[in-house]
Structure formats: C-alpha cells, structure tokens
Amino acid sequence: MGDWEWPLIIFTVFGQIAIGIILMLWWLNRNRDLESNLFRQGVYVSGGLLIVALLASLFHLGHPEAAYRALAHLGSSWLSREILLFLLTFLAWIYLFWQSRQQKSSRVHGSVATTITTAQTAVGEQLIENRSLGLGITSVLGLLGIVSSAMIYVMPRVPAWNNVGPVLFFLLTTVLLGALCTLVLGRKLLQTAQKKRLLQASLGCTILSLLVYVIYASMLSISIEGSASLNFLLSSPLFWVRALLGWFAPLFLLVSMLKNSQVNKTNLILTVTLLAALGEVLGRALFYLSAIGIQITALF
Amino acid sequence: MVKQLGFVLDVNRCLGCGACAKACQNRNQLAPSLGWRQIRKVETISKDHIQRFYLSTACNHCGNPECLRVCPSGAYAKRRDGIVLHLSEKCTSCKSCVTSCPFGAPQINPQTNKASKCQFCYERLDRGMLPFCVQACPTGALELKELRDIPAGNQLLRLTAPVPSLRLTRPSVFYKPPSATRV
Numbered sequence: 001m002g003d004w005e006w007p008l009i010i011f012t013v014f015g016q017i018a019i020g021i022i023l024m025l026w027w028l029n030r031n032r033d034l035e036s037n038l039f040r041q042g043v044y045v046s047g048g049l050l051i052v053a054l055l056a057s058l059f060h061l062g063h064p065e066a067a068y069r070a071l072a073h074l075g076s077s078w079l080s081r082e083i084l085l086f087l088l089t090f091l092a093w094i095y096l097f098w099q100s101r102q103q104k105s106s107r108v109h110g111s112v113a114t115t116i117t118t119a120q121t122a123v124g125e126q127l128i129e130n131r132s133l134g135l136g137i138t139s140v141l142g143l144l145g146i147v148s149s150a151m152i153y154v155m156p157r158v159p160a161w162n163n164v165g166p167v168l169f170f171l172l173t174t175v176l177l178g179a180l181c182t183l184v185l186g187r188k189l190l191q192t193a194q195k196k197r198l199l200q201a202s203l204g205c206t207i208l209s210l211l212v213y214v215i216y217a218s219m220l221s222i223s224i225e226g227s228a229s230l231n232f233l234l235s236s237p238l239f240w241v242r243a244l245l246g247w248f249a250p251l252f253l254l255v256s257m258l259k260n261s262q263v264n265k266t267n268l269i270l271t272v273t274l275l276a277a278l279g280e281v282l283g284r285a286l287f288y289l290s291a292i293g294i295q296i297t298a299l300f
Numbered sequence: 301m302v303k304q305l306g307f308v309l310d311v312n313r314c315l316g317c318g319a320c321a322k323a324c325q326n327r328n329q330l331a332p333s334l335g336w337r338q339i340r341k342v343e344t345i346s347k348d349h350i351q352r353f354y355l356s357t358a359c360n361h362c363g364n365p366e367c368l369r370v371c372p373s374g375a376y377a378k379r380r381d382g383i384v385l386h387l388s389e390k391c392t393s394c395k396s397c398v399t400s401c402p403f404g405a406p407q408i409n410p411q412t413n414k415a416s417k418c419q420f421c422y423e424r425l426d427r428g429m430l431p432f433c434v435q436a437c438p439t440g441a442l443e444l445k446e447l448r449d450i451p452a453g454n455q456l457l458r459l460t461a462p463v464p465s466l467r468l469t470r471p472s473v474f475y476k477p478p479s480a481t482r483v
Contacts, residue, residue: 060394060395061392061393061394062393062394062395062408062413062414063391063392063393063413063414064393066373066391066392067392068375069374069375069390070372070373070392070394071372072372072373072374072390073372073373074372075370076370076372077369077370077371077372077396079370079372079394079396080372080373083372086304086361138403139313152396153371155366155370155399155400156309156401156402156468157366157399157402159399224481291399293399293402293404294402
C-alpha cells in the first residue's frame with residue numbers, strides 16, 4: 001500500500017493547475033483578444049502555483065540539495081525528462097511574466113489613452129503576438145511535462161498504474177482545474193460566451209474523468225494486485241468523499257449552471273472550483289495510496 | 301557486456317538457516333531494518349503433493365534492470381561482468397528504484413537516507429573472493445555462476461512473475477527447481 005505523498009500531491013496538482021491556466025489563456029487568446037488584466041492575473045497566479053509546485057517536489061527527495069543530479073539520465077528516465085520539461089516550462093513562464101510587465105507599461109489593450117498613433121498600434125500588435133507565442137510555448141512544454149510526470153508511474157511492478165490511466169488522469173486534472181481557475185480569475189473580465197465555453201470544457205472533463213475512472217476500475221480486477229487496489233479504493237471513505245466532491249457535486253452544479261444560464265454567478269463558480277479542486281487533491285492522494293506493487297514469490 | 305554473473309540456488313539443498321542473509325547483513329554492516337538478502341518460505345499443498353522450500357533472494361542483477369532505467373540521477377550502473385551497482389554518491393533518494401523494482405531489491409538505508417541494495421560484494425569478487433552470502437552457505441546451496449556457462453535445457457527456474465513485462469528485466473538469479481514429495 002502506498003503512502004500519503006504530500007510533496008507529490010502538491011507538486012502534481014498545483015503544477016497541473018498552473019499549466020491548465022496557461023493553456024486556457026492560450027485558448028481564450030486564439031482570436032488575439034484576451035483581456036490584458038486577465039492575462040496578467042493568470043500569469044501571476046500560474047507562476048505562484050508553479051513555484052510552490054517546484055518547491056514541493058524537492059521535499060519528496062531524501063537529499064533535496066542534490067536535486068540537480070536528477071537531470072543526469074534523460075535517455076531513459078521519465079523523472080529526468082519531467083524535471084527538465086518543468087524547468088523549461090518555468091523559463092517559458094518567465095518570458096510570459098516579462099511580457100505581462102511590458103504590457104502593463106505600454107497599456108496595449110483596454111488603453112485609457114485617447115490618441116493612439118500607428119507606431120503604438122504596431123508595437124501593441126507585436127506584443128499581442130509575443131504574448132500568444134509565449135502562451136503557446138509554455139502550454140506545450142507544460143503539457144509535455146505533465147505527460148512525463150504521468151509516464152513515471154507507468155511501470156510493470158504496479159498494475160494499477162501500468163496503463164494509460166495516469167496520463168489521462170493528469171491531463172484531465174489539468175484541463176478541468178485550469179478551466180475552472182481561469183473562470184474564477186476572469187469572473188468579472190470574461191464575456192458570457194467565454195465563461196460558457198469554460199464551463200462546458202469543465203463539464204466535459206468531469207464526465208470524461210468519471211467514465212475513464214469506471215473503465216480504469218474495471219481493468220484493475222484483471223490482476224491480483226489490481227483487485228487489491230480496487231478493494232482498497234471501494235472500501236475507503238476517502239474515495240466516496242472524492243466521488244461526491246470531485247464528480248457528482250461538480251456535475252450537478254455545472255449542468256445546473258449551464259442549463260439555467262447561471263454562468264455569471266460568482267458564488268456558484270467559486271463553489272464548483274473549490275469542490276473540484278478538493279476532489280482532485282483527494283483523487284491524487286488515493287492514486288498514491290492505492291498503489292500496490294507485485295510481490296514475486298513464484299518460480300517460472 | 302562480456303559476461304553475466306549470477307546466483308544459482310539449489311532449493312533442495314537450502315535449509316532456510318538464514319546464514320547467507322545474516323552474513324550479508326553483518327559483513328556489510330547494514331542497519332537492523334535493512335536486509336539486502338532475505339529468506340522466503342514457500343509452501344504449496346495440492347491434492348497429490350506437498351512442496352515446501354526456502355528461497356534466498358537478493359538483487360537479481362537483471363540483464364535489463366528496471367532500477368537503471370528509471371533512476372533520474374544515473375545512480376545505477378551495470379558492470380561488464382553483469383553486476384548492477386548502486387552508486388550511492390549519485391543517489392538523490394527519489395525512491396524511483398524502490399517503487400519500480402519488481403523484486404523489491406532496492407531499499408532506503410535509514411543511516412544514509414539513500415537507496416541501497418546487494419552489490420554482489422564486487423570488491424571481494426575483484427580480489428578473487430566469493431560474496432559473503434555464498435561463502436556463508438553451510439550446504440553449498442547458494443553458488444556464484446557465470447550464467448553463460450550454464451548449458452541450455454538445464455531446467456533452472458527464475459524468480460519472476462507470469463507477466464511478460466516483468467520477465468523482460470531478465471533476472472540473473474536462477475533456482476534449481478524443488479522436488480515434490482508425494483503424500
């Protein structure tokens with residue numbers, strides 16, 4: 001049975017929220033019309049989360065002072081690749097941060113200036129292009145980092161992890177919490193249609209997460225260790241709390257918000273985000289707790 | 301790799317006395333909670349026969365080691381004689397090897413807070429001596445062999461699982477199969 005891996009829970013969930021926010025900003029900016037304030041807020045919040053995530057990851061190591069050595073085996077170790085990609089994501093985020101500072105000084109979008117010269121417009125367009133490029137690069141690097149994170153757990157020794165499950169769970173958490181956190185940040189800045197799209201993305205991820213989990217759980221019963229993981233999950237009150245907070249309550253709220261055109265209700269947005277985040281944290285804790293490794297005792 | 305050294309255990313001669321495990325622990329000055337070599341009792345009772353034997357297990361020095369694949373800091377190396385070494389000075393104690401080894405060979409040493417495992421007493425081997433465990437075995441059940449010298453079709457078994465991906469690690473420890481006792 002696994003342990004409560006708090007450093008890894010914080011690293012993976014916070015890192016995924018940070019990259020999810022950047023990904024959502026990139027998506028919202030596809031027509032180059034992302035609100036500057038939202039861009040700035042998103043960059044600051046995702047950066048803060050990314051820093052907390054990277055610091056938390058150090059506490060997983062018995063010797064954090066030697067963490068730099070973990071980059072030494074890129075040829076075959078997914079952990080090395082994950083660390084490299086997260087560091088590159090952080091470097092790309094620094095570029096975004098620099099972009100956000102530049103926009104603040106030049107006031108590209110939502111300008112209060114009454115007279116805008118052609119030169120200023122050209123500079124503004126260039127900044128918007130740079131912003132889009134930065135968001136795209138950060139998102140792609142971040143997503144590759146998340147896939148590498150998930151691949152660390154795909155190993156023959158742990159049947160519960162030795163499948164596509166970890167990759168799907170990590171990516172779904174990224175999109176789900178990224179969309180909801182972006183919605184929280186942009187609750188006063190986003191247009192109703194944009195909010196609706198983010199809520200639809202969240203609903204899609206919640207439904208997909210539930211379906212993937214059902215398939216994953218049914219696959220676990222194939223092996224003895226997988227069955228033990230499944231029994232642990234089903235008999236754990238934490239799992240049912242996770243199911244309630246992370247799947248059923250958000251599902252109910254999201255459907256209700258979309259059906260009753262309540263996409264602008266801040267209280268509901270905050271509630272569904274909090275519930276989904278708690279559900280994902282518990283889900284990640286259960287991911288580590290339910291890992292049961294094969295104990296080889298037979299001769300073949 | 302020029303050769304592949306490995307252990308061969310004749311389970312019919314093994315008494316389960318634990319001399320190998322104790323020699324390993326004492327001579328390598330391991331912490332009490334750490335056991336690079338362990339004794340497992342295996343008992344199978346079926347309708348027409350009983351099998352009861354002991355398995356002395358340690359790191360399998362696999363031909364395709366999972367620990368070496370997953371370690372992010374390159375703290376594992378395979379020597380030309382096939383021995384899988386853990387290089388403590390490179391270890392960051394990320395526990396990847398502990399989680400991924402199908403045989404549970406790497407363990408965290410509470411004294412150094414780093415991974416550790418059977419090193420095949422490579423320093424003794426380099427001086428032409430036998431590993432402590434092999435030397436300590438009172439019945440000669442545990443032997444050191446160059447695996448490529450073992451003829452094919454010898455009926456030796458490996459400690460592994462009926463999972464193809466686990467077999468791919470190609471353990472270098474072999475067992476002479478136990479003989480059944482009729483009831």
